[in-house]
Amino acid sequence: MVQLAGVTKQFGRNTALDGVSLTIGPGEVFGYLGPNGAGKTTTIRLLMGMLRPTSGTASVLGLDAWRQSREVHRVVGYVPGEPALYDRLTGRQHVAYCAHLRHRDDANRAAEVAARLDLDLDRPARTLSRGNRQKLAVVLAVMSRPRLLVLDEPTSGIDPLVQQVFHSILREHTADGGSVLFSSHVLGEVERVADRIGVVRGGKLVAVERLQDLAARSLHRVRARFAGDVAAEDFAGLPGVRDLLVEGRTLSCNAPQSALDALLKLVSAREVEDFECSEAPLEETFLSYYGMDQAGGTALSAAGSAAQHAG
Numbered sequence: 001m002v003q004l005a006g007v008t009k010q011f012g013r014n015t016a017l018d019g020v021s022l023t024i025g026p027g028e029v030f031g032y033l034g035p036n037g038a039g040k041t042t043t044i045r046l047l048m049g050m051l052r053p054t055s056g057t058a059s060v061l062g063l064d065a066w067r068q069s070r071e072v073h074r075v076v077g078y079v080p081g082e083p084a085l086y087d088r089l090t091g092r093q094h095v096a097y098c099a100h101l102r103h104r105d106d107a108n109r110a111a112e113v114a115a116r117l118d119l120d121l122d123r124p125a126r127t128l129s130r131g132n133r134q135k136l137a138v139v140l141a142v143m144s145r146p147r148l149l150v151l152d153e154p155t156s157g158i159d160p161l162v163q164q165v166f167h168s169i170l171r172e173h174t175a176d177g178g179s180v181l182f183s184s185h186v187l188g189e190v191e192r193v194a195d196r197i198g199v200v201r202g203g204k205l206v207a208v209e210r211l212q213d214l215a216a217r218s219l220h221r222v223r224a225r226f227a228g229d230v231a232a233e234d235f236a237g238l239p240g241v242r243d244l245l246v247e248g249r250t251l252s253c254n255a256p257q258s259a260l261d262a263l264l265k266l267v268s269a270r271e272v273e274d275f276e277c278s279e280a281p282l283e284e285t286f287l288s289y290y291g292m293d294q295a296g297g298t299a300l301s302a303a304g305s306a307a308q309h310a311g
């Protein structure tokens with residue numbers, strides 16, 4: 001669906017992207033993460049044929065993104081970071097205009113998506129809030145049922161309830177074999193919907209991984225109180241378990257998801273009086289591995305606490 005092979009993009013002396021290679025397959029939601037200025041929008045503009053790579057190749061659905069950009073625009077639903085709308089046209093007029101450009105009648109599908117997103121299609125674009133402009137851009141991108149959706153920070157400005165609806169729309173899209181490239185500067189925005197995430201920093205793709213693998217490495221804080229004394233050695237040697245501490249009848253430790261089953265079996269072999277297990281937010285695990293430290297103050301403190309748990 002998407003293939004970047006050694007793509008570099010320079011603006012004068014500034015290297016915005018540096019040798020990025022990436023493949024996105026059918027039925028996949030790919031979360032493209034990175035702090036401000038990392039190169040997300042540059043990647044997306046290259047894929048949409050708005051920029052020409054300095055070196056390397058970008059292709060979309062088998063089409064060369066630069067040389068065949070008109071065909072690319074026909075088959076991709078694109079939501080830019082700052083949607084460009086016609087101030088005086090209503091949502092419905094935008095829908096009619098885009099449908100006309102594509103020689104299709106997508107009005108019913110557009111009305112259905114707009115209703116789900118709680119967007120009034122009869123208001124002129126100039127009266128729409130940032131979130132509602134974003135929703136209209138989403139309606140225009142999905143109404144023709146394109147095989148690929150390329151979304152540049154599409155949910156900034158959209159409230160959490162509507163984000164859930166938006167996620168279901170993306171899931172329906174991938175269930176039909178479509179794919180999604182979804183950029184964001186925070187994991188929280190994509191973690192509920194992405195299958196894989198890629199992290200771009202300073203123009204380099206520094207990590208690509210399946211979200212379920214990241215979740216499997218996420219730490220759980222475990223605490224158990226037993227009816228009698230226990231020894232730390234009874235629980236030692238479980239792979240990935242950190243900060244193991246036994247004080248009298250109480251055990252505490254941090255364990256990745258992959259160690260929970262074995263740990264629980266050891267715990268339940270004894271008489272348990274109290275048990276607690278809470279998962280650290282995925283954002284913490286993510287930050288501790290990839291340190292997206294430009295994401296903001298809260299993120300910084302989360303990274304700090306994750307690092308402490310990691311011992």
Ligand SMILES: Nc1ncnc2c1ncn2[C@@H]1O[C@H](COP(=O)(O)OP(=O)(O)OP(=O)(O)O)[C@@H](O)[C@H]1O
Pocket residue numbers: 011014015016034035036037038039040041042043081185
């Ligand atoms: N047209 C341009 N001319 C010169 N430099 C540019 C241009 N577009 C982007 N850049 C530079 O390329 C780098 C990557 O920018 P890009 O917009 O791709 O980042 P981003 O990850 O999308 O950031 P944000 O989250 O802030 O939108 C930045 O250093 C930016 O200043």
